[in-house]
Amino acid sequence: MEDSEMLDGEPKLIERKQALYRCLDERFVIRGERYKGQQYSQIYFTRLHHMRNLLRPLVPDWKPHLPVQTVLGLEEGKECIVIGTIYKHMKLKPSILDEYSKERSAVPLVKPHNFMHPDDHLILEDESGRVKLAGNCLVPSTFVTDVLEAGLPPQKAISVGLREDKYVVFISGLSVGSSLFNPLQFQLFVDHITGHLGDENEQNIASQIVHLVIAGNSVEISQGLLGGQALTSKDQSLLSEPIKELDVLLTQLAAALPLDIMPGSNDPANFSLPQQPLNRCLFPGASVYNTFMSCTNPHQFELDDIQFIGTSGQNIHDLDKYSEATEKVEFVERTLRWRHLAPTAPNTLGCYPFTDKEPFLLESCPHVYFTGNQDRFETRVIEGPQKQFTRLICIPRFCETGTAVMLNLKNFECHALSFSTDL
Secondary structure, three states: OOOEEEEOOEEEEOOOOOOOEEEOOHHHOOOOOOOOOOOOHHHHHHHHHHHHHHHHHHHHHHOOOOOEEOHHHOOOOOOOEEOOEEEEEOOOOOOHHHHHHHHOOOOOOOOOOOOOOOOOEEEEEOOOOEEEOOOOOOOHHHOOOOOOOOOOOOOOOOOOOOOOOOEEEEEEOOOEOOOOOOHHHHHHHHHHHOOOOOOHHHHHHHOOEEEEEEEOOOEOOOHHHOOOOOOOHHHHHHHHHHHHHHHHHHHHHHOOOOEEEEOOOOOOOOOOEOEOOOOHHHOOOHHHOOOEEEOOEOEEEEEOOEEEEEEOOHHHHHHOOOOOOOOHHHHHHHHHHOOEOOOOOOOOOOEOOOOOOOOOEOOOOOOEEEEEEEOOOEEEEEEOOOOOEEEEEEEEEHHHHOEEEEEEOOOOOEEEEEOOOOO
16 A cells, blocks of 8 residues: 555555455356347246256255145145246336337326336246236235245355454445536545545555445446437547546556446446446556456455455346335345345346356355445345355445445444535
């Protein structure tokens, strides 16, 4: 670390702590795939097959006296177990037929923010067919679609006794180029975590920050410039200016500590999940440093054997359309217990039509699960029956809140870092 303090008139170098980092994004990388008109049936089949393999061994301890049947094998009056996919039929959910009707109608369709309706109902389906579910214990507002709850996946054990204070900082929703972006506010953040602000104690804490994660929506480019039309030189400058400004800021950070940057819905990356890493040529200054990592969304990595996984927020925002939960961290917990990062994909959340894998399935339980671009900072700890322990983090949009999040790897304590330019 470049920071120093005065001791007997001589500057004293404060060394930044380090953590062993390992990127685990390989399963989210689209490499050698070619779209040949394939549909999404293979993803659903892979998802069902995987979940069935998880749930089938649990049946003998749950209902040992009941047989396991397919939907097609159901018989009236006979109790049995069916392992399948829960689909939520929603009256207000948009369909391609609605889009077609809109083109032929003079009255525009209203797209609701939330798709819930009193007439919603649940359907269970497998390869053989589907059946409508009923019962007091099945509340449609509790469920989303596509998955059966399998509980927390197994977790890699870690030793916590000998750990020292090391911090990871999360930030998202910078929106450089938008009217909400405050350059001075973000510069305060940069100066704080690089150790150029504060007293000796604050600089010592800054030296314990071992990693920075930027979870999506780092820039905002005017949609009027993205219509495919020929751009004037002035428009070309407006298009590139936010990225150039972001690169200047990232260069300061990369010169001081390791950082990961993930794409988000507003960034210059592919739209469908998993989003591929932002091209390094966009950041000629920051990419010079080996501390700069352009990553996928979702993003998975290890720090000192601690497992992290997170998204830039699209999966959580889409879940909000299907449920009445008031806290976004509740959605984060549900996806972990369902063992699936994006249960509404490809239904209403765009994803790549994989034919040989389903990368959003969670086969191991992370120690930290984060999601970016949320309305406010939220966090909770959940524990599982096999001693699983996961810190859930909702990272607020920095351009609106001036807030980042700081996590201590020693004890998984988590708190907000707020920056204000108000006098």
